[in-house]
Amino acid sequence: MSATAMPEPSGHFPSPLRGGVRGGAEGTAEFNPAPPPPPAPPRKGEESDVGASGYNFAYLDEGTKRMIRRAILKGIAVPGYQVPFASREMPMPYGWGTGGVQVTAAILGRSDVLKVIDQGADDTTNAVSIRRFFAKTSGVATTTRTTEATVIQTRHRIPETPLTEGQTLVYQVPIPEPLRYLEPRETETRQLHALAEYGAMHVKLYEDISRHGHIATTYAYPVEVAGRYVMDPSPTPKFDNPKMDDCPALQLFGAGRERRIYAVPPYTRVRSLDFEDHPFRVQEFTHPCALCGAEGVYLDEVLLDDAGKRMFVCSDTDHCEGRRADGHVGTGDAI
Amino acid sequence: MLAPGFADPVHDAQATFRAVMDALARPGLPRPLTPGLTPPAPLTPELAAVALTLTDADTPVWLDAGLAAAPAVAAYLRFHTGAPLTEDPAEAAFALISDPARCPPLGAFAPGTPAYPDTSTTLVFALETITAGEGLCLTGPGIRGTARVALAPLPEGFVAQLAENRAGFPLGVDLILTAPGRVAGLPRSTVVTEA
Numbered sequence: 001m002s003a004t005a006m007p008e009p010s011g012h013f014p015s016p017l018r019g020g021v022r023g024g025a026e027g028t029a030e031f032n033p034a035p036p037p038p039p040a041p042p043r044k045g046e047e048s049d050v051g052a053s054g055y056n057f058a059y060l061d062e063g064t065k066r067m068i069r070r071a072i073l074k075g076i077a078v079p080g081y082q083v084p085f086a087s088r089e090m091p092m093p094y095g096w097g098t099g100g101v102q103v104t105a106a107i108l109g110r111s112d113v114l115k116v117i118d119q120g121a122d123d124t125t126n127a128v129s130i131r132r133f134f135a136k137t138s139g140v141a142t143t144t145r146t147t148e149a150t151v152i153q154t155r156h157r158i159p160e161t162p163l164t165e166g167q168t169l170v171y172q173v174p175i176p177e178p179l180r181y182l183e184p185r186e187t188e189t190r191q192l193h194a195l196a197e198y199g200a201m202h203v204k205l206y207e208d209i210s211r212h213g214h215i216a217t218t219y220a221y222p223v224e225v226a227g228r229y230v231m232d233p234s235p236t237p238k239f240d241n242p243k244m245d246d247c248p249a250l251q252l253f254g255a256g257r258e259r260r261i262y263a264v265p266p267y268t269r270v271r272s273l274d275f276e277d278h279p280f281r282v283q284e285f286t287h288p289c290a291l292c293g294a295e296g297v298y299l300d301e302v303l304l305d306d307a308g309k310r311m312f313v314c315s316d317t318d319h320c321e322g323r324r325a326d327g328h329v330g331t332g333d334a335i
Numbered sequence: 336m337l338a339p340g341f342a343d344p345v346h347d348a349q350a351t352f353r354a355v356m357d358a359l360a361r362p363g364l365p366r367p368l369t370p371g372l373t374p375p376a377p378l379t380p381e382l383a384a385v386a387l388t389l390t391d392a393d394t395p396v397w398l399d400a401g402l403a404a405a406p407a408v409a410a411y412l413r414f415h416t417g418a419p420l421t422e423d424p425a426e427a428a429f430a431l432i433s434d435p436a437r438c439p440p441l442g443a444f445a446p447g448t449p450a451y452p453d454t455s456t457t458l459v460f461a462l463e464t465i466t467a468g469e470g471l472c473l474t475g476p477g478i479r480g481t482a483r484v485a486l487a488p489l490p491e492g493f494v495a496q497l498a499e500n501r502a503g504f505p506l507g508v509d510l511i512l513t514a515p516g517r518v519a520g521l522p523r524s525t526v527v528t529e530a
Contacts, residue, residue, distance in 0.1 A: 057345045066391055069352045070428075073389075074453040076359045077509040077522035079476045083453045107356065109349045194449035226476045226524065228505060248479075250360045265360045265477035265524075 080225030098256025100172035120315035359520035381513035
């Protein structure tokens with residue numbers, strides 16, 4: 001496994017989702033674009049692998065890592081339950097993935113290969129800056145290929161390539177509490193989870209049906225984990241919800257501003273909430289990817305000009321590049 | 336003289352944590368754990384590795400009778416972790432158990448509260464053997480279908496205690512099981528039955 005060259009950030013697509021990347025280039029200004037120097041060999045009796053930039057391995061101090069690691073273990077033991085943790089200030093603003101970054105920093109080891117995606121893409125601002133952050137502070141190998149990665153930090157997509165047992169998927173979460181927009185008080189939502197009282201969530205989905213004729217929630221679609229806790233899958237499109245169910249990879253969720261960590265162990269039942277007469281359905285796309293011709297994948301709409309010309313392409317850039325390298329070709333047509 | 340801690344505190348702790356994380360994420364599947372520690376007996380290298388990786392001043396630690404009877408163990412843990420030692424198992428964040436056959440009932444430890452089930456005790460056992468593919472039947476999150484694991488030695492009525500622990504879910508204790516060179520996990524979410 002070798003590190004692949006990191007592409008320069010091309011333009012990124014502003015996100016309409018809460019907690020999304022809102023800034024422009026200033027968020028990445030502090031990250032040196034130069035490739036990180038190879039880590040120095042550890043000297044005996046000294047904290048090893050203090051990065052060339054003077055940070056401990058993977059930025060966080062060991063006490064903070066211990067605290068986060070304990071929270072991760074509790075999260076794994078109680079799937080879907082939000083474990084409070086003492087979130088630290090990170091050298092990036094809230095909303096840029098401070099929770100995911102802390103979880104990644106706590107689990108990352110020298111032999112890991114890290115991939116970071118932002119809305120499925122490896123080459124957008126948030127993904128590039130976080131990947132460089134860890135390349136610089138830990139010296140771990142990075143990749144854009146899903147199959148090569150052992151740790152994948154994601155903002156709001158699950159890769160199209162099925163994940164495997166050796167992998168850990170780390171989600172950046174803006175609002176971890178699925179009931180927050182129904183009940184603003186944390187003291188109350190704690191009680192609702194303790195009592196497994198999720199009626200309000202079903203009422204919300206029912207109101208969708210009564211207003212729109214179908215469940216109109218398209219992202220952050222609530223799921224029930226292992227038959228107990230209702231969990232926010234982070235603002236991934238509901239298209240990705242079925243991938244969480246019985247997934248061979250470990251899924252960890254970090255919310256930095258809200259100070260919560262939660263987890264879904266491998267091979268765990270993750271059920272999207274629905275009704276017998278309105279079963280859960282994912283989005284469907286009428287056209288295949290214009291670049292690689294893939295069907296049954298999540299597509300991004302890309303505007304091409306002021307006249308409203310647009311095309312639909314894979315949101316997962318690695319999946320799309322892999323298919324094109326294998327000779328798959330889309331129509332290239334704008335719609 | 337006090338035995339040393341991890342030769343490489345950052346990466347040895349990370350490797351131990353990843354082994355424990357994988358063990359709890361895939362209950363009953365043992366992971367290799369070779370910490371290279373030489374703690375005072377009856378503290379085993381694997382127990383010591385888990386303690387050095389996960390405990391600090393924020394986590395009261397309870398020692399079983401065998402460990403508590405050896406002052407060198409308390410001195411070792413105090414020096415390397417700074418964790419306060421407690422005599423009340425219900426107050427402990429972690430419990431280290433060197434003699435599993437004489438472990439107090441699981442109900443003696445903290446199960447957490449309904450609003451905060453994470454405020455429970457994590458028990459770390461030093462077993463003699465962990466053998467995958469035979470013995471107890473495990474199902475639940477992290478397990479594809481069914482897993483089998485044989486653990487020895489165990490206290491009387493342990494499976495019944497585990498069933499009671501599971502019945503209280505999401506409350507309950509989590510078990511980190513170590514044996515020479517390996518670690519396995521038994522989180523509260525796992526249903527354990529005799530084969």
